[in-house]
Amino acid sequence: MSGRFISFEGIDGSGKSTQARRLADALRARGHAVTLTREPGGSTGAEEIRRLVLEGDPDRWSAETELLLFTAARRDHLEKTIRPALARGDIVITDRFADSTRIYQGTTRGDLAATVDRLHDLMIGTDPDLTILVDIDPETGLSRARARAGTELRFEDMGLATQTRMRAGFLSLATTHPRFRVIDGARDPESVAADILSATLAHLG
Numbered sequence: 001m002s003g004r005f006i007s008f009e010g011i012d013g014s015g016k017s018t019q020a021r022r023l024a025d026a027l028r029a030r031g032h033a034v035t036l037t038r039e040p041g042g043s044t045g046a047e048e049i050r051r052l053v054l055e056g057d058p059d060r061w062s063a064e065t066e067l068l069l070f071t072a073a074r075r076d077h078l079e080k081t082i083r084p085a086l087a088r089g090d091i092v093i094t095d096r097f098a099d100s101t102r103i104y105q106g107t108t109r110g111d112l113a114a115t116v117d118r119l120h121d122l123m124i125g126t127d128p129d130l131t132i133l134v135d136i137d138p139e140t141g142l143s144r145a146r147a148r149a150g151t152e153l154r155f156e157d158m159g160l161a162t163q164t165r166m167r168a169g170f171l172s173l174a175t176t177h178p179r180f181r182v183i184d185g186a187r188d189p190e191s192v193a194a195d196i197l198s199a200t201l202a203h204l205g
Helices: 016-029 044-054 063-088 098-104 113-123 138-147 160-176 189-204
Strands: 004-009 034-038 091-095 130-135 180-184
Touching: 004 016, 004 063, 004 098, 004 189, 016 034, 016 091, 016 130, 016 189, 034 063, 044 063, 063 091, 063 098, 063 113, 098 113, 098 160, 130 160, 130 189, 138 160, 160 180, 180 189
Parallel strands: 004 091, 004 130, 034 091, 130 180
Antiparallel strands: none
16 A cells, blocks of 8 residues: 655745644544655755755855755655655655745746756656645744744745745645645644644545
8 A cells, every 4th residue: 555645835934844743643643654754854865965955154055056955865865765654655744845946946046947847857756645835924934934943044044035935936836736735824833733634634535
C-alpha cells in the first residue's frame, strides 16, 4: 500500500510549521503512521545544505545557485526519507516542498520559473497529493518570523516586499493546481488546525 504525501506552504511566519506538527499529532491519534519532515532538510545531507541556504547575508547566493542547492537537498530528502516512508504506507507531511522553490527562486528573485520546472521534472518528478497553503498578511507574517529566536533569518531579511511577492505567488499557484487547499492563517491556532484536519480527512477519504 502506498502512502499519501502532504505538503505545507506559506510565507515566513504563517504558522505552517506549527500546523504541520498539529496535523501529524492529530493523524497519529487516529491511528495513522505519519512521517513529519521539513525542507530544506529532512535527511542528513539535506540538513547540511539547509545551513548553507538559510543562514548568512541575504545576498550570499544568487537565485540560480540557491536553486541548485535546494534541488540537491530535495533530491536527497526524496531518496532518503520521503520515498521510503511512502513505500511503508505512511502519510508523509513536509514543511515546504517544491512549491517553495517555484516561488522563492522561480518568481520572486528572478524570472526562473521555467528553469525551476525543468530541473524539478528532471531531478525530482514528484509533487504532493495535497498541499495546505496557510495564508497570512505579509506584514503580520514578517513580524512573527523576526520575533523568533535563531539564525535562520536570511529570507526574512529580504524584507516586506519580498514577502508580499511570495504571498501573491503562492495564491496564484493555488488557483492553478487542484491539490491546494488555502487556509486562513490569521485566526487562532485551534481554528486553523481544525480546518486543516477537516481538509486532510476529506482528502484521505
